[in-house]
Amino acid sequence: MLRTFAAGVALLWAAPALAAAPDFPTETVLTDHIQPRHAALHQSADRLHEAAATLCAGPATADLEAVRAAYHDAMDAWAGVQHVTYGPIENFNRRFRLQFWPDPRNVVERELGALLREQPTDILAENGLTFASVAIQGLPMVERLTFGAEADALADGTDDGAYRCRLLEAVTANVAAIAENLETNWRETDDPWPAAFRDPAAADLVADDADLAGIVLTGLTTQLQSIRDQRLLPVMGDSAEDADPAKAESGLSGRSLRGIAASVEAMADGFDLMFAPALANAEPELADLMGRAFTQTRATAQGIDGPLGEAVTDPARRAEVEKLATQVRALQQLLATRVASALGLSLGFNSLDGD
């Protein structure tokens, strides 16, 4: 892979001047990828909130299962936009407010404990969570309340259970409000981000469509790196004995691999719209390779039985997890080096730094 990287860098810097610059269908990416996926996130978040309200109106075990199913749907939709690392998600801490993770110090659990002890009501008011700790605002708190060891308390009719329910309603309302804001921002005509996708050359935000394509590509490589470095490697450890199932994302609901598969599928969708046509012109063989790489990576993620935390400690399934990590790494390297150089795009380093 090192040699590939070197070749990519050399190509980029040699800047072959005669090739025609590719055009990128940024408006299609907006209307057929970004907008519908954020609409899906908003809708699933609304349904999650409705399911929580139903559960809390009349506690019943069946309703808890409905909330859990709605949580999975919302997480799938969230996985479907996580590679959109730019735009409205960057404002007001929205990414961390939706999903505070990784959480190696169990801040979500600790803060839930404090809430249950003190039972503050200000955060339960409309928009009361907006400026509260990011750890209690989003989907990890929903998971903790609905999949945690004491999830049944939601339906037990006690004071403690009633507070848990009101908190669940408030948190799901907050998630729905953030999701609504994201969808609205991406649809607004005067928001600079959708404007840039509609007409990059005329936009203030970017110089041209290639500039924007570099941002979109950086979103893909950032998400792939996060899948490998945050979601897989820390759980895998160096060996089955060294594995750390507690570090799995969404471990309580056992959906780490499902989330990875959903994210890879969404990235493949975005890649097909934004980059595949130009790549098919510039380097048809690379375009074919990318198609296969996305398909195989998703298939590997979908093919592993059981939660990630279990799979990494079982020698047979662990090999498949290792394969997944390798494929994700390869996909990221292909995008960062060969695709970037074939299309004359550059990826961010300092631009992602945040300092």
Added chain:
Amino acid sequence: MPLSRRSLLTAGAVGAAGMMTAALPLRRLSAAEDRGLYLSANTGRDGGHRFSAFTADGTVVMDIAVPDRAHGCTLHPDGDTVAVFARRPGRFVVIASVAENRVLRTIDSVPGRHFYGHGTFSADGGLLYVTENAYDEEAAGIIGVYDATDGFRRIGEMNSGGIGPHDMRLMPDGRTLVVANGGIRTHPDMARVKLNLDTMDPSLTYLDASDGRVLEQARQPEALNLNSMRHLAVTPQGRVLCVQQWQGPADRTPPLVAMHERGADLSLLAAPDAVQGRMRNYCGSATVDPSGSIAAVSAPRGGLVTFWDLEAKGFLGSTDVADGCGVAPAPKGAGFVITSGAGGAWRWESGGAAALPAMPDDRRWDNHLTLRG
């Protein structure tokens, strides 16, 4: 249009970006005349984190491994010792010798503190001041004070005058520290989450280096409280350039560059709309030329480096550099050197820009570039 129309800084790109070269009193200096060394943290293709120095033609002459990604650095008045600061929320400061190309000592943060990424030596080099986060305490912004004459023992600390002190410089009087208090509260348990956007109060704060007394604070208008003050450059005349990162929505594009002189209000400088928009509300670093009249401010999210006239308090022009962030003045007013997170370094001067010929292609340059003239 060439394939890599956005990728790299070229003379053409300078012209296309509307650079008013005639207005820039820059002189030409051949690489051979430039005896400067340029220092910067970087990350190799192998993922290893380093701190390095290169000459005017891009030859790397110092290359040391550091424990993790580093951020800014500051030179000791002896001209050889350099303090390299961990990137937020890191816990190391590496003290190194440029000439000997080796680490002299590594300082760890004390319990309850981590480093923010910047610091400065005192005028006599006896003390090292470092911006730190007291993340479990109310008075979060801390300047740690270390005795450079006694093994960099931590001998005390003072309040920075705000939350989230980031860049810090010693003023030309040798007695005053100027700190950019970004206003953002963070905690190492919470990754890089910004915890207090609702109550942000960024300020430019002047401290008495001897006792930490707050001598003066300059703030932006209240409507710009989400404009985090991050990086600084100080002219020989004592003018302070402060560059910002906007934490609010993208449909507002507030001024990102401010200039301050003691006793006066902040002057907020904005680029023309088209350039201001492309800066993507995020400045990476700032520097001034030796005369103190021209500043370079990088906007890595926008892939731009902008230039500013500090006498006229106005925008001069910009040039495209993909992920360009590190900026340092070339000696004797001969333009600026720019590094990129995508790799590469360029000298920009009035005739255009040229890549440094001996610059290796095996590393990504981090946020800041520092000249040892």
